[in-house]
Amino acid sequence: xxxxxxxxxxxxxxxxxxxxxxxxxxxxxxxxxxxxxxxxxxxxxxxxxxxxxxxxxxxxxxxxxxxxxxxxxxxxxxxxxxxxxxxxxxxxxxxxxxxxxxxxxxxxxxxxxxxxxxxxxxxxxxxxxxxxxxxxxxxxxxxxxxxxxxxxxxxxxxxxxxxxxxxxxxxxxxxxxxxxxxxxxxxxxxxxxxxxxxxxxxxxxxxxxxxxxxxxxxxxxxxxxxxxxxxxxxxxxxxxxxxxxxxxxxxxxxxxxxxxxxxxxxxxxxxxxxxxxxxxxxxxxxxxxxxxxxxxxxxxxxxxxxxxxxxxxxxxxxxxxxxxxxxxxxxxxxxxxxxxxxxxxxxxxxxxxxxxxxxxxxxxxxxxxxxxxxxxxxxxxxxxxxxxxxxxxxxxxxxxxxxxxxxxxxxxxxx
Amino acid sequence: xxxxxxxxxxxxxxxxxxxxxxxxxxxxxxxxxxxxxxxxxxxxxxxxxxxxxxxxxxxxxxxxxxxxxxxxxxxxxxxxxxxxxxxxxxxxxxxxxxxxxxxxxxxxxxxxxxxxxxxxxxxxxxxxxxxxxxxxxxxxxxxxxxxxxxxxxxxxxxxxxxxxxxxxxxxxxxxxxxxxxxxxxxxxxxxxxxxxxxxxxxxxxxxxxxxxxxxxxxxxxxxxxxxxxxxxxxxxxx
Numbered sequence: 120x121x122x123x124x125x126x127x128x129x130x131x132x133x134x135x136x137x138x139x140x141x142x143x144x145x146x147x148x149x150x151x152x153x154x155x156x157x158x159x160x161x162x163x164x165x166x167x168x169x170x171x172x173x174x175x176x177x178x179x180x181x182x183x184x185x186x187x188x189x190x191x192x193x194x195x196x197x198x199x200x201x202x203x204x205x206x207x208x209x210x211x212x213x214x215x216x217x218x219x220x221x222x223x224x225x226x227x228x229x230x231x232x233x234x235x236x237x238x239x240x241x242x243x244x245x246x247x248x249x250x251x252x253x254x255x256x257x258x259x260x261x262x263x264x265x266x267x268x269x270x271x272x273x274x275x276x277x278x279x280x281x282x283x284x285x286x287x288x289x290x291x292x293x294x295x296x297x298x299x300x301x302x303x304x305x306x307x308x309x310x311x312x313x314x315x316x317x318x319x320x321x322x323x324x325x326x327x328x329x330x331x332x333x334x335x336x337x338x339x340x341x342x343x344x345x346x347x348x349x350x351x352x353x354x355x356x357x358x359x360x361x362x363x364x365x366x367x368x369x370x371x372x373x374x375x376x377x378x379x380x381x382x383x384x385x386x387x388x389x390x391x392x393x394x395x396x397x398x399x400x401x402x403x404x405x406x407x408x409x410x411x412x413x414x415x416x417x418x419x420x421x422x423x424x425x426x427x428x429x430x431x432x433x434x435x436x437x438x439x440x441x442x443x444x445x446x447x448x449x450x451x452x453x454x455x456x457x458x459x460x461x462x463x464x465x466x467x468x469x470x471x472x473x474x475x476x477x478x479x480x481x482x483x484x485x486x487x488x489x490x491x492x493x494x495x496x497x498x499x500x501x502x503x504x505x506x507x508x509x510x511x512x513x514x515x516x517x518x519x520x521x522x523x524x525x526x527x528x529x530x531x532x533x534x
Numbered sequence: 535x536x537x538x539x540x541x542x543x544x545x546x547x548x549x550x551x552x553x554x555x556x557x558x559x560x561x562x563x564x565x566x567x568x569x570x571x572x573x574x575x576x577x578x579x580x581x582x583x584x585x586x587x588x589x590x591x592x593x594x595x596x597x598x599x600x601x602x603x604x605x606x607x608x609x610x611x612x613x614x615x616x617x618x619x620x621x622x623x624x625x626x627x628x629x630x631x632x633x634x635x636x637x638x639x640x641x642x643x644x645x646x647x648x649x650x651x652x653x654x655x656x657x658x659x660x661x662x663x664x665x666x667x668x669x670x671x672x673x674x675x676x677x678x679x680x681x682x683x684x685x686x687x688x689x690x691x692x693x694x695x696x697x698x699x700x701x702x703x704x705x706x707x708x709x710x711x712x713x714x715x716x717x718x719x720x721x722x723x724x725x726x727x728x729x730x731x732x733x734x735x736x737x738x739x740x741x742x743x744x745x746x747x748x749x750x751x752x753x754x755x756x757x758x759x760x761x762x763x764x765x766x767x768x769x770x771x772x
Contacts, residue, residue, distance in 0.1 A: 313549075314546060479555075482555070490762070
């Protein structure tokens with residue numbers, strides 16, 4: 120513990136963002152550290168995993184449970200085991216005591232399996248399995264198997280997205296109590312999976328949902344409608360888009376396993392602010408700039424839907440192909456961009472693969488104003504091209520988002 | 535000009551590497567020129583249109599490849615007749631492998647192909663993954679991305695589509711990438727390959743018209759963007 124905390128302190132002192140390294144140090148030296156620390160938590164550990172929505176959903180669960188419980192979470196976005204260990208070290212007292220009731224950890228699919236081998240979770244929230252990082256995971260079906268291992272290792276409650284067939288099927292492989300969340304059948308077509316994108320039949324689940332998404336905000340009505348248990352409720356969500364409304368249902372379903380009442384769930388969800396780079400807003404020269412992460416076809420399709428609520432005045436799409444983004448950019452061709460044709464927004468592309476993105480848009484007959492690989496220049500140009508109070512939306516892959524986040528903090532202020 | 539019929543093979547089952555983009559590129563390059571085009575999706579059990587001009591197939595998950603293996607095999611006679619008849623085929627990765635004689639899995643199981651292309655593929659544990667580009671004699675440089683574990687060996691009945699760097703391409707050994715026989719082309723280039731290889735795309739269209747005795751003088755398209763994207767891609771890490 121001391122060693123980990125000292126490492127963390129040292130890193131902070133030399134000005135580095137200490138996400139995973141202190142965790143790495145402790146993991147190497149004390150492999151059973153995490154299991155011991157977690158075993159002391161009265162309500163144990165909640166693992167949140169799946170291809171899309173992990174970070175925002177984890178934040179939703181942590182904020183919501185925070186209404187009643189003391190919650191430890193890896194909210195720095197380092198979704199590896201070491202990130203979880205780092206969060207634990209950071210929040211533990213020097214004697215190793217954790218002043219928390221429950222831990223909520225976001226873990227990516229492969230790391231979730233490694234984590235549950237060390238620390239069997241009390242609860243798991245499994246979101247979806249989509250095409251992403253095939254160079255790392257191989258195939259979608261392989262990813263589903265990883266989530267199956269997480270479900271099998273969970274002792275108390277497993278909460279599953281009933282509308283993802285691969286995820287819904289995982290209820291059969293666990294001894295935990297299984298409950299589901301889902302979207303109302305009439306909303307189902309807003310959430311196509313990879314198969315359905317190319318015109319396969321839309322799968323409508325008949326599984327019972329503990330929490331169901333019933334209606335999306337449509338201006339001027341800002342509320343998202345949900346059925347929570349037996350009660351219909353209106354929730355104000357600050358994270359935009361249908362996918363975040365769906366994720367909020369998953370978070371609410373976790374809260375129900377703690378016997379939270381509906382009022383507390385609604386209040387808690389209303390307090391969730393967007394996670395890092397997931398709909399975060401900045402003000403630059405009086406213009407409102409929104410940063411949205413896109414990293415795989417399904418996620419990009421969902422994020423495009425956030426434009427349904429109103430077209431921005433400028434749209435920047437930043438595509439990087441660094442290792443953490445995936446070197447292969449062919450996934451851009453599994454996203455339909457034709458809806459952008461009619462938007463009045465001024466459009467530009469940026470990032471290492473700005474040209475690839477522009478080609479993709481061109482083949483969907485979407486005009487592009489300029490191709491500017493330099494991220495800061497692209498944002499500055501977009502901001503300068505619109506009026507004060509206008510909206511600029513930036514869609515960005517993972518590594519581009521980190522850089523853009525720093526740029527926006529430097530040239531603007533967080534809204 | 536006569537309507538070109540593009541057959542998109544297994545659009546639902548084999549779609550995970552963006553190869554659908556090849557269909558988009560060909561359709562758009564015809565539409566932009568005001569030339570009539572029809573796209574026919576063909577999934578498991580659907581009949582192959584008799585008037586197919588260009589057949590496009592992509593790569594898929596191994597499981598999906600198993601699912602459609604029997605369906606593909608049952609089309610062997612049709613596909614051989616179409617190939618002999620000069621139908622243009624662009625097959626990527628999994629569908630390239632299935633056009634060959636056979637695929638031998640890592641465990642030694644033999645999966646028969648349809649024998650349209652004189653190639654055989656041997657599964658092995660290491661995947662060839664990364665940005666790749668290929669120099670071709672007729673259509674210049676093709677730029678894409680490869681991601682395959684099967685190693686393909688060419689027989690005398692085909693010639694390579696092009697030359698690539700060692701450690702890449704058909705088998706990582708002989709510098710070849712892809713295979714060509716008549717108007718049938720197989721390649722490991724995803725990307726999708728036609729997105730950043732516009733000359734290659736137009737060459738496929740010309741072949742389809744030429745088969746009907748039409749010498750298509752395709753109107754030039756401004757390909758500044760795809761050419762820029764190709765230059766960028768070639769300079770990126772593998």
